Amino acid sequence: MRESRRLRWILAPYFVVVTLIVGYNAHAIAQQRGSALVVNVAARQRALSERYTKDVILQTQGIAADPQDDAEQLRANADALLHGGEVTAVQGADATVVIHGADDPLVIAKLDEEQRLIAKLLDAGDQLLPMSQATPGYATRLQDLRVLGGQVNSISNDAVGQITRDAEAAFARLVAIGIALGVLGAIAAVAMGLLLRRTAATQAAQFRSLVHHATDLITVVDASGAIRYQSPSAEPVLGRSAEELLGTSYLGSLDAADRAHLDAVFRELAATPGAAATAEYRVRHVDGSWRNVESIVTNRMDDPNVRGLVLNTRDVTDRRALQDELAHQAFHDPLTGLVNRAVFRDRVDHAVARAARLHQQPAVLLLDLDGFKTVNDGLGHDAGDELLVAVGHRLQASGRSIDTVARIGGDEFAILLEDDARSAGARTVAERVLAVLTTPFQVRGREVFVRASIGIAIAVAGTTTDELLRNADAAMYAAKRGGKARYEFFVPIMHEEALAKFEVQGDLDRGLAHSEFVLHYQPIVDLASGSVAGVEALVRWRHPTRGLLPPAAFISVAEETGAIVPLGAWVLGEACRQTAEWRRADPARADLWVSVNLSTRQLLEANLVTAVRESLRASGLEPSALMLELTEGSLMQGITETAVKLRELKELGVRLAIDDFGTGASSLSYLRRFPIDLLKIDKSFVDELGADDPEGPLLVQAILDIARTLHVDTIAEGIEEERQRNDLRDAGCRTGQGFLFARPLPPEEVGMLFDAGVDPLEGASTG
Amino acid sequence: MALVALLLGSACTGAAPPRAGTSVAIHEHDFRIDASAITVASGAVSFDVHNDAPATHEFVLVRTDDPDDRLPIAADGISVDEDVLTSVGELSDVPAGADETLSLSLAPGRYVYFCNMEGHYMGGMHGVLEVTPDA
Numbered sequence: 081m082r083e084s085r086r087l088r089w090i091l092a093p094y095f096v097v098v099t100l101i102v103g104y105n106a107h108a109i110a111q112q113r114g115s116a117l118v119v120n121v122a123a124r125q126r127a128l129s130e131r132y133t134k135d136v137i138l139q140t141q142g143i144a145a146d147p148q149d150d151a152e153q154l155r156a157n158a159d160a161l162l163h164g165g166e167v168t169a170v171q172g173a174d175a176t177v178v179i180h181g182a183d184d185p186l187v188i189a190k191l192d193e194e195q196r197l198i199a200k201l202l203d204a205g206d207q208l209l210p211m212s213q214a215t216p217g218y219a220t221r222l223q224d225l226r227v228l229g230g231q232v233n234s235i236s237n238d239a240v241g242q243i244t245r246d247a248e249a250a251f252a253r254l255v256a257i258g259i260a261l262g263v264l265g266a267i268a269a270v271a272m273g274l275l276l277r278r279t280a281a282t283q284a285a286q287f288r289s290l291v292h293h294a295t296d297l298i299t300v301v302d303a304s305g306a307i308r309y310q311s312p313s314a315e316p317v318l319g320r321s322a323e324e325l326l327g328t329s330y331l332g333s334l335d336a337a338d339r340a341h342l343d344a345v346f347r348e349l350a351a352t353p354g355a356a357a358t359a360e361y362r363v364r365h366v367d368g369s370w371r372n373v374e375s376i377v378t379n380r381m382d383d384p385n386v387r388g389l390v391l392n393t394r395d396v397t398d399r400r401a402l403q404d405e406l407a408h409q410a411f412h413d414p415l416t417g418l419v420n421r422a423v424f425r426d427r428v429d430h431a432v433a434r435a436a437r438l439h440q441q442p443a444v445l446l447l448d449l450d451g452f453k454t455v456n457d458g459l460g461h462d463a464g465d466e467l468l469v470a471v472g473h474r475l476q477a478s479g480r481s482i483d484t485v486a487r488i489g490g491d492e493f494a495i496l497l498e499d500d501a502r503s504a505g506a507r508t509v510a511e512r513v514l515a516v517l518t519t520p521f522q523v524r525g526r527e528v529f530v531r532a533s534i535g536i537a538i539a540v541a542g543t544t545t546d547e548l549l550r551n552a553d554a555a556m557y558a559a560k561r562g563g564k565a566r567y568e569f570f571v572p573i574m575h576e577e578a579l580a581k582f583e584v585q586g587d588l589d590r591g592l593a594h595s596e597f598v599l600h601y602q603p604i605v606d607l608a609s610g611s612v613a614g615v616e617a618l619v620r621w622r623h624p625t626r627g628l629l630p631p632a633a634f635i636s637v638a639e640e641t642g643a644i645v646p647l648g649a650w651v652l653g654e655a656c657r658q659t660a661e662w663r664r665a666d667p668a669r670a671d672l673w674v675s676v677n678l679s680t681r682q683l684l685e686a687n688l689v690t691a692v693r694e695s696l697r698a699s700g701l702e703p704s705a706l707m708l709e710l711t712e713g714s715l716m717q718g719i720t721e722t723a724v725k726l727r728e729l730k731e732l733g734v735r736l737a738i739d740d741f742g743t744g745a746s747s748l749s750y751l752r753r754f755p756i757d758l759l760k761i762d763k764s765f766v767d768e769l770g771a772d773d774p775e776g777p778l779l780v781q782a783i784l785d786i787a788r789t790l791h792v793d794t795i796a797e798g799i800e801e802e803r804q805r806n807d808l809r810d811a812g813c814r815t816g817q818g819f820l821f822a823r824p825l826p827p828e829e830v831g832m833l834f835d836a837g838v839d840p841l842e843g844a845s846t847g
Numbered sequence: 848m849a850l851v852a853l854l855l856g857s858a859c860t861g862a863a864p865p866r867a868g869t870s871v872a873i874h875e876h877d878f879r880i881d882a883s884a885i886t887v888a889s890g891a892v893s894f895d896v897h898n899d900a901p902a903t904h905e906f907v908l909v910r911t912d913d914p915d916d917r918l919p920i921a922a923d924g925i926s927v928d929e930d931v932l933t934s935v936g937e938l939s940d941v942p943a944g945a946d947e948t949l950s951l952s953l954a955p956g957r958y959v960y961f962c963n964m965e966g967h968y969m970g971g972m973h974g975v976l977e978v979t980p981d982a
Contacts, residue, residue, distance in 0.1 A: 186943060189901035193877060223924070223969070230925045230966025231878070237965075238903045238943075 090275045097268040101261045108254040115247035117179050121157055121167055122243055125194065125236040128154045129201065133229035136205040137222065140212055147209070151202050154232075158195045161239075162188065184246050190239040197235055201228040297373075297393040300386060303350040305331045305343060308388050317373070317395050319366035330391070333363045345377060349389060353382040360396070372400040413487040415465055416472030424486035424494050428545045431498050435539055443500035443538045445510055446552040447475070450531040450564040452491035455523065463524050470523070471530065474516045479509060493532075494552075506536045510567035517565075531565035533557075538569070551575065584634050587623065588643040596622050597647065599654050600824035603833060604675065604795055604817045607809040612834055614673040614707070616817060617655035618824045619647070639681050648682040649691050656699035656706060658827055662834070663705065669834055675707040677739065680714035684721075689728045696732070703733030707758065711739050715754060723753050730755040737795070742783055751790060759787050761813065763798025769807045777807060784812050870895055871976070875904045875941065875962065878970030882960070886977045893950040894960075898941040904962045904972065906949060907937040915959040915973045925969045927961060955980040 128150050135145035153168065160167045164181030182188050204225045211218045297317060300309035307330050310322040318325070318333060331339045338361035349355050356378040362370045375393040380386035411423045419427070431442035449471065456464035468491065475485050475493055484496040495513075500506050513532060520527040535556025539548050555570035562568060591597060601615035621629040638644040659674040682688060696703055708729065715722060715738070726736060737758035738751070742765055765780050780796075787794045796808045799818030808816055822833060868891035872883035877900040896906045909932040911918065921928040935958065936951045961973035 186901075189943065193901040227925050227966045227969040230923070231970055232966075234965040234967065235902050241903075 087276075087279060090272060090279065094268050094272040097261075097265055101258075101265045104261055105258060108258060111254060112247075112251060114180055115243070115250065117177055118161065118182075119240060119243055119247065121179055122161055122236065122240045125154065125157055125161075125198075126233045126240075128157070129198070129229050129232040129236065132201065132205065133225055136208055136225060139209055140218070140222075142212070147205060151205065154198050154202070158191065158198050162191045162195065182243070184242065187239060187242050187246065190235060190242060194232065194235045194239055197228060197232045201225070201232050204228050297391070299330060299391040299393060300380075300388040301330045301346070301391065302388050303346060303381075305329045305346055317365070317371055317393075318363060334361055335364075338362060346389060349377055349379045350381065353379050355379045371395055372397045413472075416469050416487045418472050418476065418493070419484060419486045421486065421488040424484060424488055424496065425545060425549075427484045427486075427496050428548060431496060432539055432543065432545050432548065435499075436541065438499075440499035441538050441540070442548070443497040443506040443536060444548050444552040445495040445497070445506060445513070445567075446488075446535045446537075446549075446556045447493040447495070447513065447532040448556055448560065449491040449493075450533055450560070452530060455528055455530070459524055459526070459528075463528075466523050467521055467528060467530065470521050471517070475513060478512045478516045483509070500538060506538065506569075507567075510534045510536060514565060514567065533559040533564050534567035535559055536567055536569045584637045585641055588634060588638055588641065588647075591621055591623070592643065592646055592650070596624065597650065598622055598826070599651060599658065600826055601658075601674075601830045602817050602824040603822045603830065604815055605821045607796075607805055607814060607816050610821075612669075612672070613815055614675060615659070615830060616675040616677075616709075616824075617651060617658075618677075619651050620824075635679070639679055642681065644679050644681045645685055648679060649695075652676055652691060653695045653698060656695045656701045659705060660699040660701040662831070663701070666834070671705075673705040673707060673735075674701075675709055675737065677709045678714070680711070683710060683714050683725070688725055689732070692729060692734060693732055696734075704735065707735040707737050709737045709739040709760065712741065719753070726754050740797075742779070756790065756792050758793040758795060759783065759790075761794055761796045761808075763818075766796050766798045766804050766808070766816075766818070769804040777811065780808065780813075781811055788812075868893060873897065873906060873960070874899055875906065875972065876900050877902055878962075878967050878972045880906075880960065880962065880972050880974050882974055882976065885975065886979055887953070889953055889955045889978050889981050891950065892953045892978070893948050894938075895946065895948050896938055896941055897946050898943055901943050903943060903964070904941050904967065905937060905939050905964055906941060906947075906960060907939075907963055908935045908949070908951070908958055908960045908976075909933055910935055910956055911959050912957055913959065915961070915975045918959065918961070918968070918973070923965075925966055927963050927968050929963060953978045 132147050132150035132154060135147035135150055138145040139147055157167055159165065160179055160181075162181055164179060166176050166178050168176055182191055204221065208218075208221045208225050211221060296311075297314050298309070298311040299307060299314070301307055307325050307328055310325045312322050314325060315321055331343055334342060342359055342361055345357050345359050349357055356376060358374065358376055360372070360374045362372055364370055372395070373393050374396045375391045378390045378392070380388060380390050411419055413420045428442070428444060431440075434440060435442050452464065452467065455467050468487070471493070472485070472487060475495065479485050479495055480497075482498055484498075486494045486496075488494045495509060497505050497509060513534065517530060517532055520529050522528075533556055535552045535554065535558065537548050537551035537555055543551075551570040551574070554574040555568045558574050559566050559568040568574075598620050599617045600620050601617055603612045604614040604616060605611065606613050619631055619635075621634055623629050626633075635644065638647055655674045655676045659672060663670050663672050678688075685691070692706075692708070695701075696706065729736065735757040736755060737760055738756055739760050740762040741759040742762050761780060761783050765783065768779060769777060784794060794813050794815070796804075796813050796816035797818065799805050799808065799816045799820045801820060804818075805816065805820060822830075825833065869884075869887045870893045871887060873894050873896040874881040875896065875898045894906065894908070898904050907927075907929065909918075909929075911932060913919075919928045919931050920926065921930075935953070936949050938947050938949050941947050955978050958976040958978060959973060960976060961968045
């Protein structure tokens with residue numbers, strides 16, 4: 081019913097368009113036919129006027145003619161041309177045709193003129209007709225007649241020309257509109273075709289749906305559930321034919337719980353004729369498998385043809401499987417199949433709530449994989465995914481079944497221990513996890529090693545889910561900092577550290593913008609003469625609320641956030657500027673040089689060389705007066721690129737030093753690859769000189785030997801005692817720095833120090 | 848600019864016709880031709896023809912000493928025989944209501960203009976124009 085109405089809606093506009101086209105074409109043809117008739121009639125006026133003139137002349141010459149007939153036609157046609165009406169057909173003696181009157185004002189003007197001239201012509205004819213050639217004035221009258229005849233011809237031609245032009249223009253318009261309508265018709269036809277096809281598809285779908293419904297099981301049972309009728313479609317679902325089922329209990333193929341439920345539904349419905357209910361339950365196939373079905377049960381007890389409960393049952397097993405799958409996807413990480421972050425949170429919520437009630441202590445272990453990024457970047461994301469799946473399996477296997485293992489982020493996993501009294505369980509699980517990860521993974525045919533850093537937090541009375549997760553996170557970062565492949569229990573100080581770090585991050589950008597950073601300079605002294613040879617620039621942060629902060633309070637955060645790059649650039653520029661100023665101010669200090677620390681991140685920056693060149697250019701400082709300090713660790717990052725950069729810096733004329741030498745793991749062969757000028761002996765070795773350790777001087781001696789082998793200079797760091805200074809000087813170390821000489825000082829104090837000198841023994845000597 | 852030249856020209860040459868060219872307004876009716884001048888100075892002359900009639904008309908100019916109503920007639924007995932006349936210029940088709948211009952350079956002499964559509968000349972569409980030597 082609805083379909084036929086819709087079809088009508090589709091067909092109606094199409095027929096309107098088609099009718100429009102056909103109607104218009106008919107109109108256009110009629111118009112053209114009419115125009116052709118008018119042209120014919122108009123053209124005939126000329127012939128008529130000539131015939132009239134000729135007939136009048138013949139008549140005056142005594143030859144019988146019928147000028148009156150010509151005159152009548154001329155008059156009638158002139159009137160019909162102007163106002164429309166019936167005229168004698170041009171071809172064929174008797175037929176008459178109807179023409180429409182003129183509507184173009186120009187044509188009307190010409191036809192008016194024609195009518196006027198015809199009247200004059202006929203008038204002249206009337207005057208001539210009674211005459212003969214012998215009558216006086218005949219020649220003049222004859223000429224008048226011929227002139228008027230010529231004028232009628234002329235205006236008649238004129239009118240025909242204009243009518244033809246009008247007809248041509250009208251025809252062009254008709255053609256244009258006809259084409260437009262044709263296009264509209266084509267569009268309407270295509271649209272109708274598409275709509276019909278869609279309608280057909282809808283109908284087909286509905287038909288399919290009907291057929292599909294026909295696969296529903298129709299069962300009629302009595303109030304006790306005994307089958308009185310069963311449709312044949314039961315066989316695929318239950319594995320038994322309709323005949324076999326007749327007389328048996330419908331409830332027999334249900335499990336106990338469903339049986340009780342459906343039995344109750346039957347009893348309730350049996351009481352009310354016409355009542356209906358829906359039930360979803362499982363039935364057992366004879367092969368032992370279970371099918372999910374949905375029944376609409378209707379009471380047809382009072383229908384004499386039925387007299388029972390009718391079950392309209394559909395197999396919804398596939399639908400249920402899909403629903404279950406969707407539910408699984410919503411709660412699980414699709415890659416590893418572990419529960420996702422949302423579920424994990426939910427479980428922690430429950431555990432925390434239960435803990436308060438039952439005095440339990442849930443624990444959360446947060447795992448972050450160390451080295452995952454290397455696999456992902458090196459072997460590709462697919463390999464990374466494969467590794468995550470494998471890790472997930474091992475984690476699942478290493479926990480107890482009651483523990484929840486979740487993947488909560490890229491390479492982050494979490495384990496919830498529902499009750500972990502005295503943290504013994506958490507420790508055991510953490511150790512087991514670390515142990516299962518020591519075995520290498522096989523990914524893409526390669527052995528891959530990953531480790532995990534584990535943070536453990538245990539809920540105590542009043543701990544919220546957020547706190548518990550945040551604490552585990554802080555502990556995990558502590559474990560990472562502590563050297564990875566280890567676990568840490570949360571202790572409150574971690575939280576403070578994390579908080580402080582968080583604050584520093586925000587403050588750094590502001591500090592840079594507000595010029596809160598300053599440089600202090602520690603003099604580097606010639607150990608023999610005590611004079612100041614150079615200074616090491618050290619950055620300080622004049623924090624508006626926390627006071628003057630040493631680098632240790634912010635440099636590592638700046639490295640992490642990248643703020644080190646603009647900060648480092650500023651340090652470089654300022655150190656160069658200050659040093660150039662000192663050198664200019666006093667010829668005695670014209671050889672002063674400055675040493676600036678470069679962080680790993682800075683060394684990896686692509687535009688480092690440009691930044692250094694720019695600082696030198698801006699300050700006018702001699703390149704040889706700038707020394708850049710690098711750690712052994714930073715040299716080991718991207719060795720090839722680093723070597724290229726260092727060579728470029730050397731070409732600028734800048735000197736390069738290795739800071740904290742001896743604490744890292746750099747090998748001599750690596751060091752040879754870099755154009756190093758100087759080694760800074762780490763304070764830890766200098767400290768040994770002060771102690772009564774016989775090996776102390778040996779270590780320093782070894783470093784000095786290396787320096788000599790590499791043909792580089794040395795600076796000893798952290799000299800606090802005279803004895804250390806003396807030992808170093810005697811061992812051949814030429815320069816040093818430390819509290820013995822001066823702490824890092826603001827620039828103005830350094831200026832005074834130059835004049836006062838720094839040598840504690842020869843305090844009066846000038847620098 | 849043209850006005851200045853005109854004034855200067857007048858000052859120098861007294862009452863002589865202007866050199867810049869003369870225009871003659873021609874109005875055609877069924878069946879009459881009215882001209883705004885019967886005499887013009889030789890040189891550039893433009894005929895601004897306006898057709899007031901509902902019919903289409905011509906404007907033909909010939910140089911002849913014949914009277915304008917005694918031009919040689921063709922075989923049809925009512926049209927001017929243009930073949931035996933010296934046509935100076937013509938507008939062969941001036942539609943009803945239209946304005947058209949015929950620009951010519953005319954030597955001194957006597958000229959006749961007419962419309963030679965069938966029956967129009969004899970209907971009265973003709974006139975004379977005298978072209979005087981330039982002073």
